[in-house]
Amino acid sequence: GQNIDQPTEMTATEGAIVQINCTYQTSGFNGLFWYQQHAGEAPTFLSYNVLDGLEEKGRFSSFLSRSKGYSYLLLKELQMKDSASYLCAVRADRGSTLGRLYFGRGTQLTVWP
Amino acid sequence: GAGVSQSPSNKVTEKGKDVELRCDPISGHTALYWYRQSLGQGLEFLIYFQGNSAPDKSGLPSDRFSAERTGGSVSTLTIQRTQQEDSAVYLCASSDWLPVDTEAFFGQGTRLTVV
Numbered sequence: 194g195q196n197i198d199q200p201t202e203m204t205a206t207e208g209a210i211v212q213i214n215c216t217y218q219t220s221g222f223n224g225l226f227w228y229q230q231h232a233g234e235a236p237t238f239l240s241y242n243v244l245d246g247l248e249e250k251g252r253f254s255s256f257l258s259r260s261k262g263y264s265y266l267l268l269k270e271l272q273m274k275d276s277a278s279y280l281c282a283v284r285a286d287r288g289s290t291l292g293r294l295y296f297g298r299g300t301q302l303t304v305w306p
Numbered sequence: 307g308a309g310v311s312q313s314p315s316n317k318v319t320e321k322g323k324d325v326e327l328r329c330d331p332i333s334g335h336t337a338l339y340w341y342r343q344s345l346g347q348g349l350e351f352l353i354y355f356q357g358n359s360a361p362d363k364s365g366l367p368s369d370r371f372s373a374e375r376t377g378g379s380v381s382t383l384t385i386q387r388t389q390q391e392d393s394a395v396y397l398c399a400s401s402d403w404l405p406v407d408t409e410a411f412f413g414q415g416t417r418l419t420v421v
Contacts, residue, residue, distance in 0.1 A: 226409060226410075234414070235397060235412035235413060235414050235415055236349075236397075236412050237412070238409040238410070238411070241409060280348070280349065292337050292354075292356050292401075292403045293339070293351075293354045293356075293362060294339060294399075294410055295351070296341070296348060296349040296351070297348065298347070298348030299348045299349075
């Protein structure tokens with residue numbers, strides 16, 4: 194089976210740094226994705242990791258440890274517009290589910306002024 | 307097209323009626339996903355199409371739900387005899403699939419309200 198866990202809610206202050214964790218247990222692995230979803234909108238792609246280590250894209254970075262089944266999304270210099278739900282997703286690599294994306298329930302981040 | 311297109315954007319239907327939701331994926335994308343999202347909830351997987359392989363229907367909540375993908379492109383999600391608990395936003399996503407990373411692109415969704 195597939196199990197992806199992330200905190201339900203987080204709060205932080207404008208200008209601060211926040212780390213959103215994601216742990217996963219899947220029968221196969223072919224990459225981990227982070228998506229951002231503002232209220233009432235569709236999810237949009239943020240980052241992708243398939244190898245261990247840190248991927249940096251501007252204010253956002255994502256880290257992966259395959260041996261630990263663990264990832265985090267790091268948001269720096271938080272802005273009010275970063276208030277959104279952040280979704281962790283794992284891509285399967287086996288059998289009939291090859292390529293399928295499994296999503297966590299999302300972490301609702303609220304940024305306060 | 308430039309992105310994933312879903313229609314209609316909003317649908318209000320009476321309990322017991324059938325509805326069809328349409329998804330036009332990005333041209334050339336071989337993978338297509340349907341998810342649904344209730345207010346304040348995460349993404350619930352419904353069905354996954356990948357190329358010519360048999361679709362993964364393991365997420366369909368009941369036999370009232372069905373989906374097809376014609377010609378490897380457009381997909382239709384059909385809900386028969388709608389119930390109030392079917393009310394949600396139905397999201398479609400597509401991705402190319404190679405043995406390397408490609409993200410899924412989401413459409414804006416169809417907001418279904420069953421009254």
